[in-house]
Amino acid sequence: MKKNQTGRINHxxxxxxxxxxxxxxxxEYIILFKYLRPIVLxxxxxxxxxxxxxxxxxxxxxxxxxxxxVRTTYLVxxxxxxxxxxxxxxxxxxxxxxxxxxxxxxxxFIFVFCQYESPDFFIQAFGIIAIILAVCLVPNRWIxxxxxxxxxxxxxxxxxxxxxxxMEASDFSAVIFYILLVTALSSTASFRxxxxxxxxxxxxxxxxxxxxxxxxxxIYNRLKFDDELDKWISYAKRYSCDLSLMIFDIDYFxxxxxxxxxxxxxxxxxxxxxxxxxxxxxxxxxARWGGEEFVILLPNTNKGEAVEITERIRxxxxxxxxxxxxxxxxxxxxxxxxxxGRDSFVQRVDTLLLNAKEMxxxxxxxxxxxxxxxxxxxx
Numbered sequence: 001m002k003k004n005q006t007g008r009i010n011h012x013x014x015x016x017x018x019x020x021x022x023x024x025x026x027x028e029y030i031i032l033f034k035y036l037r038p039i040v041l042x043x044x045x046x047x048x049x050x051x052x053x054x055x056x057x058x059x060x061x062x063x064x065x066x067x068x069x070v071r072t073t074y075l076v077x078x079x080x081x082x083x084x085x086x087x088x089x090x091x092x093x094x095x096x097x098x099x100x101x102x103x104x105x106x107x108x109f110i111f112v113f114c115q116y117e118s119p120d121f122f123i124q125a126f127g128i129i130a131i132i133l134a135v136c137l138v139p140n141r142w143i144x145x146x147x148x149x150x151x152x153x154x155x156x157x158x159x160x161x162x163x164x165x166x167m168e169a170s171d172f173s174a175v176i177f178y179i180l181l182v183t184a185l186s187s188t189a190s191f192r193x194x195x196x197x198x199x200x201x202x203x204x205x206x207x208x209x210x211x212x213x214x215x216x217x218x219i220y221n222r223l224k225f226d227d228e229l230d231k232w233i234s235y236a237k238r239y240s241c242d243l244s245l246m247i248f249d250i251d252y253f254x255x256x257x258x259x260x261x262x263x264x265x266x267x268x269x270x271x272x273x274x275x276x277x278x279x280x281x282x283x284x285x286x287a288r289w290g291g292e293e294f295v296i297l298l299p300n301t302n303k304g305e306a307v308e309i310t311e312r313i314r315x316x317x318x319x320x321x322x323x324x325x326x327x328x329x330x331x332x333x334x335x336x337x338x339x340x341g342r343d344s345f346v347q348r349v350d351t352l353l354l355n356a357k358e359m360x361x362x363x364x365x366x367x368x369x370x371x372x373x374x375x376x377x378x379x
Contacts, residue, residue, distance in 0.1 A: 007202045013142035013194035024201050025091035032094070032139050037085050040101075043134055044078030047071070047105060054112065063115045074108050077101070099144040102135050106152040110159050121160060121167055125175040128156045129182050136186040142194045149183045214288040216266055217273040225287035225295055229342055232285075232299050236336055241299070243336040244306035245345060247353045248313075249293040251328045251361040260324050267323045275320060279313055303335040303366065310364045318362060328362035 008016040015021040048071050058064040081101060088094050109131060113124050132149045157176065160167065212224035220228070229245075236243040250256075250272065257265040269292065276294070280286060285297035298306050310333045318328045332352030336345050348367075356365040 007198075009195055009198060013191045013198075015198060023205075024198060027201060028197070029089075029091040029094065032091070033085070036094070036098075036139055037082055039138060040078060040085075040098075041082045043138070044075055044082075047078075047108075048075040050112075057116060057119075059117060060115075063117075067112050067115055070108055070111060074104060077104070095141045095144055098138060098140045099148060102138070102140075102148045103151060105134075106131060106148065106155060109152070110155050113156070113159055114163055119164070121164055121171060121175065124156070124160075125179065128152055129179060132179070132183055132186060136190045142187075142191055145190055146187050149187065153179050153183060217270055217288050219273055219277070219294075220285065220287035222287060222289055225285060225289070225297070226342070228285045228287075229297055229346075232297060233336060233340075233342055233345070235299075237339075242302040242305075244298040244301045244303060244333065245336065245349045246296040246298065246306060246310050246313075246331060246333040247289065247293065247346075247349050248296075248310075248329045248331040249289075249291070249353065251330055251357075253292040253327075256324045256327070264324055268327070271320075271322050272317065272329070275317060276313055279316060280309070301335075303333075306333050306335060307364060307366050314362070314364055330356035330361045331364040332356055333364060333366050 007020065010016045015024060051068055051071050054064060054067050054071075058067060078101065081097060085094070085097075088097065109127060113119055113127075116124075131152050135148045135152070136145055156179075160172070212220060214221045232243055235241060250268070253265065253268075256268055269288075273286075273288075273294075276296070277286060280296060280298075283299055285299075287295050287297075289295045298309065301309070310331050314329060314331055318326065320326070330353060332349045332355070334349050334352060352365040352367065356363050359365070
């Protein structure tokens with residue numbers, strides 16, 4: 001039923017974690033919207049067509065006219081809901097309206113039932129069973145399905161006791177049993193559907209994370225970074241916004257692996273990652289470029305700001321006591337130039353990183369050396 005504590009399913013067939021449930025609802029809404037509208041319209045028309053048996057069983061013209069008016073009104077409301085659904089953007093709001101219309105359908109059924117001069121108890125019981133099955137067919141929150149099913153069953157039994165004078169206790173008991181059985185089976189099947197859909201969502205979510213995350217450090221991988229870089233370059237072109245890129249790697253990282261082993265080397269990579277993550281903004285895109293090399297994309301950041309951020313990161317790393325002791329990193333940083341392509345941008349900053357390596361490592365290189373000097377002198 002659960003993969004971990006975060007993915008635990010509560011007694012209502014939903015994620016116990018509210019944030020995770022919101023994520024699920026957002027993804028479910030996209031899928032739900034595609035087929036909910038035709039289902040609602042089909043069931044609404046089918047429900048209206050029950051006016052045909054009403055015509056043969058209701059002998060009183062006024063009663064039939066009233067039934068026709070009620071069914072027509074409900075069909076019109078279904079039509080309004082069908083078109084209004086386009087403007088509903090939240091899963092919870094959609095479930096609310098679905099539940100409301102299902103309750104209205106139950107009320108219409110009981111109203112029509114009360115208009116029959118001598119209704120057949122078993123035929124009407126089959127009708128309420130059909131409503132319960134339809135309720136479990138239409139996508140909705142599981143708890144809402146249960147509430148509507150119970151409401152339909154209770155109001156039917158109350159109306160039967162009030163309007164049907166000659167009714168055998170054994171017949172009444174049998175109908176209660178079958179309606180309870182159908183409700184229990186339908187709700188169980190519905191609960192399992194809700195459960196499996198959420199498990200599928202979790203599995204898909206995990207697969208997506210595996211496809212975009214570096215398995216060691218947990219930050220983005222190169223493939224995801226390329227996608228983000230393309231997106232932000234397009235954004236910068238469209239809105240003339242600043243965009244900066246930082247590439248850095250760990251100096252003498254091979255010596256760490258040779259002296260302390262690869263497990264210690266992996267530990268150092270995660271420590272560097274955690275340290276840098278604590279110094280950048282949520283909007284910055286941090287990824288492992290490969291081996292001991294990392295990249296950070298800085299949206300809405302000009303060259304001067306990017307160099308300042310880079311220098312703070314360089315100094316923080318050089319002062320930090322890692323598992324293998326003190327270490328340093330070399331950095332290349334620059335801003336995107338108008339009409340520049342992704343590969344050209346990355347190549348230019350990567351060349352700046354190589355320059356930093358050649359100049360003795362543990363330094364920041366930008367193509368504006370005077371800017372770099374002024375920052376260093378101000379410290």
